[in-house]
Amino acid sequence: MRQEKHVLTLSAPGTSHEINAFHFGPADSGRKVYMQGSLHADELPGSLALFYLNRRLQVLEAQGALNCEVVLVPFCNPLGLTQTVFYDHIGRFQLSTGQNFNRLTGIALYENLLTALQKSAEQPGADAQANRKLIRRALRNVLDAFEPSRLIDELHVTLLRMACDADIVLDLHCDIRAVMHVYSLPQVWDRCEPLARYLQSECQLLAEDSLSCSFDEMVSTPWLKLRNVYPEADIPLACFAATIELRGDRDLTHANAERDAEAFIQYLNEQGYLQLPQSEVLPMPPLRCEPHPLGGLAYVGSPCTGIAVYHVAAGQWVEQNQLLVEIVDPVRLAVTPVLAPVRGFIFATAGVRLAQKESKLLSLSSPDDIGSVGLSP
Numbered sequence: 001m002r003q004e005k006h007v008l009t010l011s012a013p014g015t016s017h018e019i020n021a022f023h024f025g026p027a028d029s030g031r032k033v034y035m036q037g038s039l040h041a042d043e044l045p046g047s048l049a050l051f052y053l054n055r056r057l058q059v060l061e062a063q064g065a066l067n068c069e070v071v072l073v074p075f076c077n078p079l080g081l082t083q084t085v086f087y088d089h090i091g092r093f094q095l096s097t098g099q100n101f102n103r104l105t106g107i108a109l110y111e112n113l114l115t116a117l118q119k120s121a122e123q124p125g126a127d128a129q130a131n132r133k134l135i136r137r138a139l140r141n142v143l144d145a146f147e148p149s150r151l152i153d154e155l156h157v158t159l160l161r162m163a164c165d166a167d168i169v170l171d172l173h174c175d176i177r178a179v180m181h182v183y184s185l186p187q188v189w190d191r192c193e194p195l196a197r198y199l200q201s202e203c204q205l206l207a208e209d210s211l212s213c214s215f216d217e218m219v220s221t222p223w224l225k226l227r228n229v230y231p232e233a234d235i236p237l238a239c240f241a242a243t244i245e246l247r248g249d250r251d252l253t254h255a256n257a258e259r260d261a262e263a264f265i266q267y268l269n270e271q272g273y274l275q276l277p278q279s280e281v282l283p284m285p286p287l288r289c290e291p292h293p294l295g296g297l298a299y300v301g302s303p304c305t306g307i308a309v310y311h312v313a314a315g316q317w318v319e320q321n322q323l324l325v326e327i328v329d330p331v332r333l334a335v336t337p338v339l340a341p342v343r344g345f346i347f348a349t350a351g352v353r354l355a356q357k358e359s360k361l362l363s364l365s366s367p368d369d370i371g372s373v374g375l376s377p
Helices: 045-062 109-119 128-145 151-163 186-199 215-229 254-270
Strands: 002-007 018-024 032-037 069-073 168-175 181-184 203-206 240-248 297-301 306-310 316-318 323-329 334-339 344-349 360-365
Touching (some): 018 151, 032 151, 045 254, 069 151, 168 215
Parallel strands (some): 032 168, 181 203
Antiparallel strands (some): 018 069, 181 240, 316 344, 323 334
């Protein structure tokens, strides 16, 4: 194992922010796995899982069992780690800009990549392996040429430089009160399904592009888009990327973190990125839920202000028009019911007790596309 530090140069004078990355396995294998935790800096289950995964990888590396390079970045957002206001950790948004740390809106990666390829003397052709090398080289060149003017953009570029040439990119998050769930692209479901099985994910949400500029889509969707630009070329989907929501923030336990780290190990073994002794290989669990289209996602909001009393919890299927929450107004002596807009699976609840009008109360995933577009802030 080797540890690398990436110092953010745009930090204010007298301050310093650094990103610590742990590298395992042969760097020249041509295969790479990248995993990061706490891009939303107050979502810590992923960081704890990477702590346990680090331990396992050290042992496997000493045994010569790694067939690839694995890069772990347990605290990938040092900016958000420092944001505590009145004892409350604010890790989802950068306080100075209001920008969501998982919305890479300041990085025109695909646009610059496409321009670079169109100007290149070498063009994508019939050789998939040559195209993989060409596009990854162009990605690195574009990111190396980017000169960020904002600290949050420097953070994002630094992370993208580590992830842009990886075969697998896993961005580890959590929700508030939630069950395990996964976001990815439908075109890579064959690579995502074993991971969902090992993690025992209870909800899988797939979309070609959520229009959110999320980290995982920044490194995965360019390959899909380039296929449309170069229809005659054999462009592989060289990067399987996913956002993994490791339950809720209150599910942060050693037991869960060890279990998740073991699931990642089993997945990488099944995919051929490492080689476990046969005695340590576990059978692949059954898939707990078939994937849903992201267009079937419904965020259920509060119609008014009042005390939110939940009648359902994450992990439940509900029918259309089923009672989900009651909003109680003890001044007007009114009770307003909130009903399920469609049949679906509740994978997360916001846990708010004093609901404001339009406050998000819960997240519901329908197996049918109901026309939803994009993700919440």
